[in-house]
Amino acid sequence: MSVVDLVSYEEALATYDPVMGLEVHVELGTKTKMFCGCSTELGAAPNSQTCPTCLGLPGSLPVVNATGVESAVKIGLALNCEIAEWCRFARKNYFYPDMPKNFQTSQYDEPIAYNGYLDVQLADGEIFRVEIERAHMEEDTGKSTHVGGATGRIHGASHSLLDYNRAGIPLIEIVTKPIVGAGGRAPEVAKAYVAELRELIKALQVSEARMEMGQMRCDVNLSLRPHGREKFGTRSETKNVNSLRSVERAVRFEVQRHAAVLNSGGTIVQETRHFHEEDGSTTSGRVKEEAEDYRYFPEPDLVPVAPSRQWVEELRAALPELPRVRRNRLREEWGLSEHDMQSILNAGAIGAIVATIDAGAPADQARKWWMGELARHANESATPLEELPITPEQVARVAELVAAGDLNDKLARQVIEGVLAGEGGPDAVVEQRGLKVVSDEGALGAAVDEAIASNAAIADKIRGGKVAAAGALVGAVMKATRGQADAARVRELILEKLGVG
């Protein structure tokens, strides 16, 4: 990797104003591909989900997936777009073995959705409106494995192997208008936009939008212009930036790199660039000009799509509550700060917390367990929170046991541990591990008597009025009962027996 000159981010911003354009590809969660009935199931054996249509064999004809079109319209509506009354597909021609047809079926001059916006909320609560240019339907490419070069890279490879299971899976490409006016917050805006879009896609239930699985991918276009200049500078396009953190880093890096080139009197080359997760840098890919001659023409094998206004209005009426609106509603219901709500969003815990409340837990308990104990487990095991082997109903049951005084927090944590370890539901874990709070007053009383007897000096102090010393005796009782006593009740008993209650 060649060494790239950078200037500091602050220095870059002192002279230049960043302009961004974000292109996000979302793989739809349909059962079948966009133009044929092949399954889209992940993890199948190579080339086991192909047919004459997605392999581009002669004589085959594509037919559009109705659910794919419906998903596109829903996304368009949720992004406040106009929905085309009539639109068509186009062939994007290029020679690259990831598409066996030598063209990608896409939309060109007539996208299904256009002219919208998405309001995103920054960490401090400020709303930034990102204008949407278009959202169009297209298809994914096959998966290449490059052989014979260093670390599987295409450079230096002797040959490549192609699996076309992914070729033809429906994609929606969402393109922003130039994002201006973000200034130094450009990296934050980019990240917040992709995060909000991901929430939106999930709320619409058109895709799981898991970036780590490639179900959502972002290309970052960036250019700089000197402060006060209207005209945009030359842009670079960083491809396949596949996590929220990477989107932020890629924007930042490109701002610093562009500024260094411009400061030294150089010119930015319009090119695609590759992002490197390891150090957050980008390196040059192909020069764009040459590659851009895709000779689009209308796809003759597919007839136009003309969504009726009635259907569009039906879909609009059935849209779910949008994520930002929902978040703000929940934040008010739960009485949280923007910051706390942001943490919950970042942890991916909103859905789980809501489901736990729906299962009967008080809101503060639901939040406490998901954002505390469970978030820690998720972190340690690098598992998304919602995939932990515990259900919201089980968490609600734990909260219920605590509220009833059957468990204290310490025991509840052990119950959760047991559930996560596959020992069964909360009640089963309580039963098997013998985790009930000792509420048998007789047994507890005996433990308290014993603690007083073996700590006579401390007991005397308490009798003399030093109530604070009771903590040591509570500790002794908790130890004797292996943590299974209700500490507050133990304290009461101690003070009672020593006559200071």
Next chain:
Amino acid sequence: MPGITREEVAHLARLARLELKDEELDHFAGQLDDIIGAVARVSEVADQDVPPTSHPLPLTNVMRADEVRPSLTPEQALSGAPAQEQQRFKVPQILGED
């Protein structure tokens, strides 16, 4: 109407990965010019009352339900491939040394 130049034919040939000799470039430039001229006559007869069309069939919204249909087996899918490896299509080096 400007004619099709040799350079344009050479550009198209490169995009289509066709190797054309110099005399072929001239030959095809002339031919393409004729073809485009012929097609352009359509716009001479088209008037305000004739909407632009990109499709000859008076059909829209031909769609199928999102239901899985059987795929080919990997063996069938690969049967026409000149080369294969690890149940995948094997293709020659994509990027030359540069």
